[in-house]
Amino acid sequence: MFFPWEKPRREQETGNLLADTRIRAPFHRLMTLISGTAVAEKVLEECRRDIAELAKLGKKPGLAVVLVGDDPASRAYVRSKDKKCRDLGLHSVKLELPAETTQEELLAHVETLNRDPAIHGILVQSPPPKHIDEAAIVRAIDPAKDVDGFHPINVAKLALEDSSGFVPCTPLGCQRLLVDAGIETKGANVVVVGRSMIVGKPMALLLMAKGVGGDATVTVAHSRTKDLPAICRQADIIVAAIGRPEFIKAEHVKEGAVVIDVGINRVEAPGTEKGYKLVGDVAFAEVAPKCRAITPVPGGVGPMTIAMLMANTIKACQQAGA
Ligand SMILES: Nc1nc2c(c(=O)[nH]1)N[C@@H](CN(C=O)c1ccc(C(=O)N[C@@H](CCC(=O)O)C(=O)O)cc1)CN2
Numbered sequence: 520m521f522f523p524w525e526k527p528r529r530e531q532e533t534g535n536l537l538a539d540t541r542i543r544a545p546f547h548r549l550m551t552l553i554s555g556t557a558v559a560e561k562v563l564e565e566c567r568r569d570i571a572e573l574a575k576l577g578k579k580p581g582l583a584v585v586l587v588g589d590d591p592a593s594r595a596y597v598r599s600k601d602k603k604c605r606d607l608g609l610h611s612v613k614l615e616l617p618a619e620t621t622q623e624e625l626l627a628h629v630e631t632l633n634r635d636p637a638i639h640g641i642l643v644q645s646p647p648p649k650h651i652d653e654a655a656i657v658r659a660i661d662p663a664k665d666v667d668g669f670h671p672i673n674v675a676k677l678a679l680e681d682s683s684g685f686v687p688c689t690p691l692g693c694q695r696l697l698v699d700a701g702i703e704t705k706g707a708n709v710v711v712v713g714r715s716m717i718v719g720k721p722m723a724l725l726l727m728a729k730g731v732g733g734d735a736t737v738t739v740a741h742s743r744t745k746d747l748p749a750i751c752r753q754a755d756i757i758v759a760a761i762g763r764p765e766f767i768k769a770e771h772v773k774e775g776a777v778v779i780d781v782g783i784n785r786v787e788a789p790g791t792e793k794g795y796k797l798v799g800d801v802a803f804a805e806v807a808p809k810c811r812a813i814t815p816v817p818g819g820v821g822p823m824t825i826a827m828l829m830a831n832t833i834k835a836c837q838q839a840g841a
Pocket of ligand 1: 596642644646667689819821823
């Protein structure tokens with residue numbers, strides 16, 4: 520498996536490809552639509568190769584996904600993770616617990632999974648119900664099985680550039696999209712909009728780290744940032760992870776910038792079959808014509824999150840003792 524923030528094993532794997540759609544934007548410049556669906560498929564192909572190697576050693580990676588409550592979006596993501604595991608031939612445990620599950624009961628489940636040798640990766644789908652102390656649950660997961668990369672040990676390893684740790688799947692996927700699209704991060708001015716533990720902070724650390732997909736000059740902006748449009752207009756690359764539908768407008772983006780849209784927001788769409796549609800944190804229609812490259816929603820960062828989870832689970836199995 521090729522994790523961009525580690526040294527690339529084969530230089531050609533970082534080539535400029537899979538930016539599969541090129542659209543002629545105004546000013547006769549070509550704009551690249553970076554397809555997360557296509558890059559995710561490439562990552563999954565690498566996973567298949569690694570799984571075959573592990574099988575020769577009699578090892579099969581196993582992932583346990585725990586869902587507490589019945590949030591429909593979370594349920595759908597958990598189903599996708601379970602399905603992706605099964606498609607790849609991984610061992611998959613899907614634990615669906617009622618919304619009333621107590622903190623102690625959830626901790627007991629995590630402990631059982633920590634001790635299970637067939638399970639190499641554990642995650643609790645976020646967000647859990649309000650009465651659950653999510654940070655305490657994350658700290659209870661064995662860091663060697665923390666494939667979400669949320670445990671303090673893994674956060675520290677990322678900051679220390681220790682590649683034995685696990686990096687959260689969404690920022691890892693964003694970095695891989697940049698590398699695969701041939702977008703140079705070395706020396707680039709990157710503005711990450713959003714300071715969450717799941718995306719903003721680890722994204723900034725990854726982009727700052729030395730090596731492929733890193734070496735960038737990073738600014739982290741957030742809800743208290745003054746004159747956000749002016750800050751964003753300095754950026755060669757913008758990573759939008761604010762969680763507000765279509766928040767980043769044309770005025771935030773300089774001509775020729777690269778925009779990675781992490782947002783997945785359900786907005787009402789009366790008359791459609793589902794009654795909602797998905798939009799990102801970027802106002803795509805007005806921003807895309809200014810960009811050198813941009814990710815769509817859906818089909819951008821989202822599919823990468825699940826592909827990188829599979830990669831992290833394989834890495835956990837590779838690193839596990841015999
Ligand atoms: N424990 C975790 N919880 C959450 C994480 C996470 O990484 N770990 N991330 C998100 C949700 N998420 C995975 O859990 C996730 C979100 C979206 C997608 C995705 O593929 N989206 C598609 C659209 C899917 C749709 O139709 O709804 C896309 O963008 O193309 C995958 C995973 C919060 N919780």
